[in-house]
Amino acid sequence: MYKRLLISLGLLAVFSAVALAQQPAPPKTHLKVGDKAPDFELRATDGKKYKLSDFKGQKNVVLAIYVLAFTGG
Amino acid sequence: MSVDSVPANREFAKQIGVTFPILSDFKRTVVKDYGVFNEEQGFGNRATFLIDKEGIIRHIDEGNVAIDPTTVIDACNVLQKKKASQ
Numbered sequence: 001m002y003k004r005l006l007i008s009l010g011l012l013a014v015f016s017a018v019a020l021a022q023q024p025a026p027p028k029t030h031l032k033v034g035d036k037a038p039d040f041e042l043r044a045t046d047g048k049k050y051k052l053s054d055f056k057g058q059k060n061v062v063l064a065i066y067v068l069a070f071t072g073g
Numbered sequence: 074m075s076v077d078s079v080p081a082n083r084e085f086a087k088q089i090g091v092t093f094p095i096l097s098d099f100k101r102t103v104v105k106d107y108g109v110f111n112e113e114q115g116f117g118n119r120a121t122f123l124i125d126k127e128g129i130i131r132h133i134d135e136g137n138v139a140i141d142p143t144t145v146i147d148a149c150n151v152l153q154k155k156k157a158s159q
Contacts, residue, residue, distance in 0.1 A: 029108030044094035
């Protein structure tokens with residue numbers, strides 16, 4: 001009984017490892033520190049449009065990209 | 074910034090109490106330009122870019138590392154100090 005359970009758990013671990021290994025690695029950005037940041041203009045939650053180049057000479061910008069709204073992390 | 078629509082992000086911001094504006098890259102152009110577009114899932118992978126006043130990238134956090142803002146805050150402080158010493 002226990003042996004069967006152990007074998008099942010072992011197989012589960014192997015399958016999980018295989019599944020994890022097969023997951024495509026998230027794409028790594030081609031951009032590097034020292035590169036010029038690509039310009040963009042996007043609408044925000046306050047209804048305004050924000051253009052990266054408008055901050056030139058004015059402010060440092062932190063661009064934080066998160067996966068999806070209503071998800072954790 | 075995320076690939077969600079403006080109304081979705083607005084509701085999300087309300088739920089989690091965010092007061093700063095959140096950008097919507099609904100057309101996925103910016104996530105592609107920044108090399109973080111996840112083609113299979115259709116969204117931008119988690120990443121943080123610090124861009125200085127001259128438009129130059131000074132720090133990049135990608136993937137789960139980007140959940141923790143500590144490193145980018147440190148990089149911001151370095152930039153500020155550089156500015157102060159100039």
